Amino acid sequence: MSLALSPVGLTIAVGFAAGLAGTLGWMLRVPPPAPRGATSTLRSVEAIRKVLVPILDLGASVRAVELAARLNQGHKAEMLIVYVHEIPLQAPLVMPEKDPRIQRALAAAAFIATQHAIEPRTKVNVARQAGHRIVEIAREEAVDLIVMGISHQNRPNESPLGRVAEHVVRNAPCEVVVDRVPRQKVALIPTEVI
């Protein structure tokens, strides 16, 4: 047969060579092996299906929503935001009517969650002791993870975590992440500004 150069033939030849090289190159690039235990750790975090973020104030607690949303990125876990309104023993245990402070905190928390494409469930609870109520909610709702934000200030003779977080860490039936916001950052978070 005589020599017959064809642009289509040359194109197919180049395509064949590229296809073969690409196929073999892809095949030979094997991902590194997973060490024993690494994948179960990944899976245990991926298995979190319900996250509770208790809100106690507008500062560190609301910041915990941002942390929880970032922890949850891509996992599609349900987020439950509960404002726990602590009422002293002397006062009647009734739900406050349209407390602007509560409304503002929940609105801020919900806004942060929606920025991460999460539609949170929000509710308000009253309690004599916030820590006890948070643990109860975690049990009732079968929560997998509690994410709490606490400020740096402690009362005298209190543990470093504070009264509420201390109780939750000790008694919660699930994983607990406590974010203790450092002093420098506390100044940047609006707390009591209404």
Added chain:
Amino acid sequence: MADPPTSSTGTIGVSELRRDVSVWGSYMWGYADVGADIYVALGIVALAALGFTPLAFLAAGLVYAMVGLCYAELASAYPVAGGGQYFALRGLGDLWGFVAGSALLLDYTIDIALFTVIAFGYFNFFLPFAEGLTIHIGPTHVHWFWLLETLAGILVLVWMNVRGIKVSSAFNNFLGVIAIIGQAIIVIAGFSLVWDPGLVVSNFTAFPATFGDFALGSSLAIISFVGLESISQVAQETRRPATIIPRTSIGLILSVLLFALSFSILAAGMFHLGPGVKNGFYGHSGDPVAWIAQHIPVIGVVAAPLTALIGGVIVFISANSGVVSASRLTYSMSQFKLLPLWFNKVSKKYSTPTRTIVVFSGVAIIQTLIAFFTPGGSATSNGAIELLTDLYAFGATTGYLIVFVSLITLRFKDPYTPRPYHMPLNFPLTYRGTIIQFPVLGVFGLVGVAITWFEVILTHPLGRIAGPAWVVLCGLLYMLYRRRQSLPAAGNVPRDWEAAQKRVLQEAEEYESLEAYEAALAERDGVLAAQP
């Protein structure tokens, strides 16, 4: 004498085989088997499918791709020796596991015999005197020199495989690289220097195949893809099988399809593909690739010897993969008491299943002798070779058919075993409270292979008798063995598959799959415990 007793799990998962096969080695075991087929098939497919030859390869390639994806899923989920036999055992039970095993065993022993014969046929291109070294024994025209070469070739393969997978894997890897480069040079040079797209169109319009011709051509082309399952046979010796096997299976499917389609399109652009003498492959159906290479300008001078060398090499390594697959298959079958445990013995020195290598290579030697002493012309055109080819097709399609049924069954029976690779196109179903991914593409594959199986039965007169006869004969021996061992002939030996699966994954260091499996079992047990 009864076999020694074993635990309830038998020896499932306890591997004495070394994990020495790398990603390239795994690919080459498959390529060694499948890559040789184009050297045999191109000419006969072109003579059957005429101007539609590339379409026949495309149609066959689609079924082949589904078989490949099926094996990729099962071999990565169950990385143990045995391949199709093990999958059938898990999915359908002991008897069907044995039927699949005996069909595949038929394939592998014939693979050793047939491909060693053909390999030395190619090598004899360099020994022109060999053609005249014949002797007449009654009505038989025996090529005694060729026969001795073939027997020597099989003995070399036995020696290499007894020495260990590392030796023969290195052999495969080296020769496979040469074969791939050589084939690629022919394709690239052919398309660049001589291919005429106008001739492709002309062949397509002037010589269209009838429906019957196309069916015959595509069934021949499907048979030319046999051998991909070799990857699963060495799964128990493959490092990180759950990671590597899906990659090598997909790599093999794509590269073999690329070669098959390229060669068929190249042929359609170089020769007229009409009926009979109007076909460029008329008289050259036995050496189609060499025929193409001879007609390529510039490289044509060296193309004929180069192609003969490459053809011989690739066909010989195909025979080598037959030895590996037969020995691993029978090793696996003996582990599960489908064959006597005598076959389960692994050499202490080389860690290889020596007995199975020797015995089933011996079967291949007997098949070779039958081929050479059967009355007819040369060893490549007599009735015995036709018989071997028919049996090859029957064994492969029977095995594939059972494997597809096993794939579908295992999705229901064992949804907990992690599948690092899933066949695409799945439909979620709830079965007994568990979500099952029903394999739609698996059903298409089953239908495609079933059509091919019927074509083989209908169009291969020797295969439709000798193939089932082999399976029935093996079945009788199986029943006898099980009866002597006081095991259920048609039923199953109880086994702890879950413990076995964990052990297999642990041995393979596939921790990701192991942890996923443990988590799935824990979740299942939790659900069961919660039920009243």
